Structure formats: C-alpha cells, structure tokens
Amino acid sequence: MLERPGNEDDTVILPPPPAAKPHRRSVLYAGVGGAAALLAVAGYSTFRWFRRPKPIPMGTATEANIDNTQPCDIIVTYLALDKKVVVLDFPSLLSQGLMLDRVAAFVEKANVPHNRVLDDVALNAAITASGDTISDYYYGHDYQAVALARFFALAEAENIRLNSQELWLKQLLKQLGWMSPDTNGAIITVPAAGGPITPEMRAVILRHEISHGAFYTVPEYRHYTEQFWYGLTLSDREAFTNFLGRQGYDTNLTELMLNETQAYLIFTRDPRFFNAAAIGKTEAEVNQLRQGFIANMPDFWLTPLATEALPPVPAFMPACKPTQAMLATRHKRLCLCYQRSGFDCV
Template sequence: MALPKATRRPQILSQDDTIRLAPPAKPRGGLRAWLAAGAVVLFMAIGGTAWFMRHPAPFPLASESTIFHHVSRHFTVFRFADDPLILVVDCPNLHAQGLMFDRIAALIEKADAPKNRVLSAAGFQARLVAADLTIGDYYYGNDYPARALRRFFRLVHAEHLTLNPQERRLRAIAARAGFMTPGANGAVISIPQAGSGHRVDLRARAVILRHELSHGAYYTIPAYHAFVHHFYNTVMTAPERAAFQAFLVRQGYDAGYHGLIVNETLAYLIFTRDKDFFRAGAVGLSRATIAALRSQFVATMPDFWLKPLASAPLPIRG
C-alpha cells in the first residue's frame, strides 16, 4: 500500500546496482491465457471513464505528467486521467501528508499497530516516539481503496475519536468522490511536493507517483488484481515469495495481510525502478532473477494504461 521512506533501513539496500529489464523470458506457469484479459481491463477502464463523464466528480482530470509537474503549497486533488476512479492527493509536504494518512496506514498495514481499532492521536504519537519516527517519516506515499477509508472512518466514529483537520479533509474528499457510499469502488493515493525544504527531490516524487499509481490499478481494476495474484501465486517460486515477504516485513508491513504483501511485492518489483527505493539486493535475489520476473510480468500483463508505465521513463524533464 504505502511507500515507506527510502532511507529508513539503508542496511537492506546494500547492493550497488539497479534492476535492469532483461529480454522477455518464456512465461512460467501458463500465463499466456492472461493476455486475453487485456481486452477486459481496457473495457473496464473505458467504462469507468464513461461513468465519470455522466457523473462528474468535483476534481480535475490529470495525467501522470501533469500531476508530477504540479507545484502548490496547498492540498490539491486530481482524478487520474487514465482511470478516474483513482484520486491523487498532492500534499504540500511530508508532514501534512502524514497528518492526513498516517493513522490509516497504522490501521491497515503496519504490523505493530492494532487492526481492530484506530489509535488515538496520543497513542499514535507514542508509537512514533518509540520507533524514533516523526509524522513526516512514517511513509513517503500512500494508497488505499475506498473500502479501507470507509472502515477507518467507521471505526473512528464508533470509538468516538477526534479527527485532525487533515483527516477531516480526507473524509470530505472521499465523500465528494462518492467513495463513502457502501460498496463504492475507487482508490485514493497520495504524493508529497518536492523541492527545496521538502526532503523529497523531483526524482523521488516521480518514483513515488509511479509506485502509487500501480496500487491504484490494483484496487480499481478487478482483472488486473486477479492477474497480480495469479502471477504471485503461480509464477513466482516459494523462495522468491519468501524473499519479498521478508523484505516487506523488515519495513513494518503486516505479513498477516496476504493481499498487502502481494500488492506491495509487485509494486516494488515492477513499478519501483529506482536504486534509492528498491534494488535486487534488498530482497536477497540476484539481478538476473529480478530482471526475468519483471520481463515476464510485463510481457504477460493485461494491455491497459498501466502496462506502458512498467517500462516508460519517469516524467522528469531535463
């Protein structure tokens, strides 16, 4: 789900080479049948766009490049142009982003936080202090399906907890998008602004956005969600799966949430091609193994808007 701070655990990132795409490998596990799913995904993506044209949400459509190059000192919300069910919250800085999303991250994906209740503001702050973290250090990017947001706000209401202003803003954003309606599909992802004084440079902002967009597709497009699980369960070997799970557990992810582990594994493997955030050595696998897995995933994944992003350059000018 969320993308942790790149430098939280430098001992994991000990190798000095980035992951490179190898020539397409012969598919393992009979994935050729998944090629046909591309038409289904494309139909669903077009259908989602058509629905928003008939029921426009109060947020502007924007491409990956437009969102990346947007500069503001305030929260800004976009609908992702290729999949309007994905809302992108562009946050003014890491601290503001953390105030909006950190308690949701604790509830949904952190192994050391309760999963049946929301931490109070004081309880969450105590956990940050114990972990030698700050609100801005907790995560660099966030991503949650609409159902996770509904669960968070439902628990907050049931427990009579107080939302901070940023969390109230997020609830309003989700409500305006229709995500608070029971059964509604959609996803909210977030990225921080970059530049001087933001602790995030432009390349990191681009990497975070690409990573989080892949999560958005996982939440909003059922055929892609099914493909990701099929690849993880039938193509990746047991040692490969164990290596990625160990990597994610070291970052604090809840190993008991299988969907979280699957989702993050493929987001890192395919859509986080930056040595400061992910390297082959981080999971204890060879560069050749990582490259072969990447090549096979890209060659067999459904053909929709996310596929080009698996190999396209990041939208950084100059």
C-alpha cells in the same frame, strides 16, 4: 504505499378526531409567536447553510502534469488514466502525514491493531516505536475507498477525535460519494519536492502509487497479481515478504504483500527505494521475475507504464513563497506549475 527510501421519514401523522375540525391560520395571521418561530427556523436554516463546507475543487491530471507541479496547498485531481483513482498532491511530507498516518496504521502498518482506530497517544507511540516521524511514516500513501470508509465509520463508532486534516479527507470522501461499502475507487498521494524528496523521487513515488491505484480499481489486474504471487517459489515470496517487513508493512496481510510486490518490482525503478540486494537476489534474477510479470500482464491503461520511462521533471522545484504559504493557511488553492517558460504562480 511507498516507504521512506428513498424516503427515510418514518413520522406517523395521526388524523384529528372527527368532532374537532382543525382551524387553520395563514402564516400572515400567525401572530407574533408564530412569526418568531418562523424566523428562528429561517435563522437556523441560514446558519446551517453558511456552515456547510464548500466543495473541494478537483481537476483531472496526467502523470506528467502532476510530476511537474509543486503544490503550495493540497491539490486534488482525478488521474486521467483512470478517474476512479484520485490523487492528493501534498505541499509537504508533514501535511501528508497529519492526514494519513492514522489511516496507515489502521490499514497496514506492522505492530498495531487493524480492528480499531488509534487515538493520538497510541498513534504517536506507534510512530515513535517504528523509528519514524509523522513526516516519514510513509513517503506515499494509497488506500482503497472501502478501507477509508471503514476507517471513518469505526472512528465515529469509537469516538476517536480526528484532526482537521482527517476531517477534510472525510469531507472529500463524502463529496466523491465514496462512503458506501461497495465503492470502486482509490486514493493515492504524493508529497511536494523539498527536504529529502527530490523531483526525481517525487516522480518515482507517484509511479509506484499509480500501480496501487490500478490494483484497487481494476479487478483483472488484482487477479493477475494474485496469480503471479502464488506462482512464485516459496523462497521468492519469503524474500519479498522479508523486505516488506523491514519496511514496516504487516507481513500477515497477504494481499498487502502481493500488492506491494508488484509496485516495487515493476514500478519502482530506483535503487534508493528498491534493488536486487534488498531481496537478496542478483540483478539477473530480478530482471527475470520482472520480465515474466510484464510479459503476461493484462492489456489495460497501466501496462505501458511497466516499461515506459518516467516523465521528465525539472531539475529543481522552488519552494512556495512566504506570501503564498501564508495564503495557503487561509484555504487558498495556490500552486506553482512548471511550464516551458518556467514556474508560474496560478
């Protein structure tokens, strides 16, 4: 996360008594009652068919593709570098928060329980106590598929009333086949440029979250990050832990600490989000830690991003036009895509 700055039918069919040979009538001669029953079944099946949610459209995008897109509705894409990572591109911080703040509290926020799902009252109280709002509880989110599956299973068991955005996320997980406890996948998010989020900050948030995607989906990288963490001095680990605690992370979760450390240290090159002073060190000390991590990284798709500059972004992103925003509320998938000729509505 980035802070602000087979067959399951068990019915047993008993054979008829030997002396009572059953008399079968065809559907044609079933009579009025039978016809009515058949129509009722057909009607119910049709009703269920119409109520079945439409598949959520998905594509594949590169980091640069995403950086240069301004969403007017949620855009869902597989990350081209690793299709086990799915990116949710939100039209606003508010829409992102409404969908994922409760998950954030459940998975990793400080001062809230992680063994149950908060109801609306408890969630709002936790957000207020943190000094944040629904919109800025996190600027970017990242969750392992198994954690999301656990969240929804527990919410159902506890009869927690989820909002429409959270139910949409549950639909997406089912569509992806990610509701099983052994799925290897990750969801990462990024908000649209606008308000406190500049196009450059949007690019920083995405790069940070991409590194979390790799941590969740590439076991070799997770193992490497663990080794790096335990290879740090106690003082260095405390420095990062204290920084992350001030950001609202639960410092009792060691895996969270080392995951966020790699994301901030290596993939968040923006002083508005992370700098040497934030962990009480000099730039030279931080550079030494950074170079040591990069020098021994396993060679896979994330490795080049540790040293590559962020993709170029436009100087500004236009807001969605009112007609587009109105259409978006009717579940139309619209966005503004930056192209060489400018922004085009698609």
